[in-house]
Amino acid sequence: TQLLEQSPQFLSIQEGENLTVYCNSSSVFSSLQWYRQEPGEGPVLLVTVVTGGEVKKLKRLTFQFGDARKDSSLHITAAQPGDTGLYLCAAALYSGGGADGLTFGKGTHLIIQP
Amino acid sequence: GAGVSQSPRYKVAKRGQDVALRCDPISGHVSLFWYQQALGQGPEFLTYFQNEAQLDKSGLPSDRFFAERPEGSVSTLKIQRTQQEDSAVYLCASSSSSGQETQYFGPGTRLLVL
Numbered sequence: 001t002q003l004l005e006q007s008p009q010f011l012s013i014q015e016g017e018n019l020t021v022y023c024n025s026s027s028v029f030s031s032l033q034w035y036r037q038e039p040g041e042g043p044v045l046l047v048t049v050v051t052g053g054e055v056k057k058l059k060r061l062t063f064q065f066g067d068a069r070k071d072s073s074l075h076i077t078a079a080q081p082g083d084t085g086l087y088l089c090a091a092a093l094y095s096g097g098g099a100d101g102l103t104f105g106k107g108t109h110l111i112i113q114p
Numbered sequence: 115g116a117g118v119s120q121s122p123r124y125k126v127a128k129r130g131q132d133v134a135l136r137c138d139p140i141s142g143h144v145s146l147f148w149y150q151q152a153l154g155q156g157p158e159f160l161t162y163f164q165n166e167a168q169l170d171k172s173g174l175p176s177d178r179f180f181a182e183r184p185e186g187s188v189s190t191l192k193i194q195r196t197q198q199e200d201s202a203v204y205l206c207a208s209s210s211s212s213g214q215e216t217q218y219f220g221p222g223t224r225l226l227v228l
Binding site: 006104 | 118147149154155156157158160161162168172173205207214216217218219220221222
């Protein structure tokens, strides 16, 4: 059973369009992270959201953590070809507060066509 | 400064062979994690070290998988008697402390078992 469900799995849009990808779970998380991974590279952390209802912005990317801390969304405004990549959401396996392995969703494969 | 490095970047093995994958974490990082990423999927947690102590190996898929970090820095993931289902990208990540710090990922080793 996948703890984190991401949708859509694949998305191909034209440059300049807006898009939203989702990360959902039936579990409550103390925090949730979004990563971007390019081919042949490891995931790179974009943001960590901690508080229910929190909104964080990173240039054209807007991240939101659900009020109940079970879900999150990533919205990209005016997408550019450089945004192409695999977007992964992740959460700590346990919530004990110490260092944890992460559980990842399957990811959203995003292609922005020029 | 140098990030997490992994070697080899690519490994082709015949079914039944043993392989050893190396991870050089960021200097001084206390925590080290191994993940397995199948094609088109998100990474899955394998094991976690705090310094030289392996604190969590719950994600190792079978007793053919073995990881060590004898001096608390470099780590090796060993897979014995490789099977085709072991084909995946093996990612290493490190973080600076034993708390919920950002994990920095290496580029991964792509293993293909024929």
